Amino acid sequence: MNCKTSGHIAIPGKKEWGNPDEGDLEARYAHSNFFGKSLLEAVQMFQENALHFQEDLGSMPAIPFNFYVMAFVTYITSDLAEGDADGAFAFLRMTHWQIRHRSDLIDMEVLSAMQLACASVAQRQKFYAAEDPDSYGDFSEHYKAIISMS
Template sequence: MEIEIPTETDWEEYWADLDQRDAYEVFYGRTNAEMHKEFRKYVTGRTTDLRFMPAIPFRYYMLGFKDFVVSSRFDELDAPDVANCYISLVEDKLKDAPEHILPIFDKLLGTAEYIANHQDDYGASVHIYGDFQDKLTLIKELARKAGSG
C-alpha cells in the first residue's frame, strides 16, 4: 500500500513551532522522490527537519529517507554523514517519540542493520561517529521495550 503525501492537516499545528514550520516549508507537498535531491544537498539539515515533524509526515518522509539511503545516490564524501544521520535518527526517535516510528520500524530496521554491518564501507570512522553496531544493539533494545518485536 502506497502512503500518500501528508496533507496540511497531517502537519497539525506546524506554525506554532519554529522547527516544525521550517520542516513544513521544505517538505510540504513534495514527494519522497523530490526530496532525494534535498537530502543529497544537505542531509544533516533534512534529518533535523525529520526529527521535528508530527507523526504522519515523519513516517512518510522517513520511508523516503530510507529509500534515499538504500539508493546510494549521494556523494562518497557524504556517505559517513548519510549513514550516521539515518542510524542516529532511528535511535533518537525510539528514545524520544517511539509512537512516531514504531508503525514503520520493521521497514527501517533492515537498512539500519546494513549500515551497522558496513560502517567501514560508508567511511564512517568509529572515532568520529561511534560504533554503529553499538547503536544497532541499542535500537533493537529500545524497539523491544517499546513494543516492536
C-alpha cells in the first residue's frame, strides 16, 4: 500500500485519494493541500486557518476525509482553537453538511468523534469568542440540528 504512517494511522496515499478529476477544481485543490500530510501537519493547517482548510474536507474521498477530519476535531477541541469563532462555527456547519450529504462516507468511529467534538464546541461558545448571535447563532442549536440527523 502506498501510505506513510502517522503514529499508528496510515496517511492516505495515491490509492486512497485516487486521481482527482481534472474538471473538479475543489478536489484537486484539496488534494494539493492535504496529500501526504500527517495528522500533526493537518492540525497545524487548521490552526493556521480552519475556515479556509475545512472547505477541502467536502471534496475529499472517504478515506482521506476520515483521516483529515480527525485533525480538525483535534484542533477545534484543543486550547489552540481559543478565540477561533470562525473555525468553531465552520466545524459545526461542516459536520452538519457532511452528515446531511455524505454520511455514507463517514466511518462510524469518526462520526462519533465528530459528534463529541460538536458537543464540546456547543458548550464552549464563549471560549471561541463566537458570542455574536447575528454572525454565529447559538452553537447549542447547531448541535441539536446535527444530533437530530444522526
